[in-house]
Amino acid sequence: MRQYIIAGNWKMNKTVSESVELAKAIVEAVKDVKKTEVVIAPTYLAAAKVADVIKGTNVKLAIQDIHWKDQGAFTGKVSVDMVKEIGAEYIIIGHSEQRQYFHETDETVNLKVKKTLAAGIKPIICIGETLDERNGGKLESVLSTQVKGAFKDVSAEDAAKCVLAYEPVWAIGTGVVATDEQAQDTQAFVRSVVKEIYGEAVAEGMRIQYGGSMKPGNAAGLLAQKDIDGGLIGGAALKADTFKGIIDAAEAR
């Protein structure tokens, strides 16, 4: 059985002090959570302090992005060694906001995935289609290209450490959630692409999160789907109680 993974992506929200406060509230809220893996992704600026807050708890640290180079003249960027030093266990890669606004491509996603894996950190690789792509009949080709691009030259052994996050772009931050059936059908397809590349065992073991307006009220339905193994949560992760509401839905499974 795949373990549920509920990850809060705080995006560009919360100052350092607010982040520390939210992290403390989450630690308290989830202290009895046993089955579900709980992950939070604060901003770069707050990450080291949040790491101190969650040390020794059942909450794990993710970083929202990295650069694929080791170091050097890359103003504004953060390297994998920097995030490794503070104990990050996951790195979110290829979020649609990165793809849309910051020139992320399948090639840069792939470079980041390989760099992350080489450092012993687990990538959460985001994929997803726009509404135009879905309506234009391109859903499968878009997702297949993104998955194959992300995993180019990645061994099966390394791929098995990755988490995928299927996030339909039209559902992110819009309040429009994919139906349980749309999410399930799409994620089953995504798993079939992983199977095509790596075979049955890796595909069946890989956790695929759903992301896009997941809330306590719709989480149970989504998480009940066979191919949905957790959530990547934006808005609802910014408050401990709503985040916990989603974790409860996973724990109840």
Ligand code: PGA
């Ligand atoms: P949302 O964001 O939950 O606010 O829709 C999800 C995400 O972008 O990871």
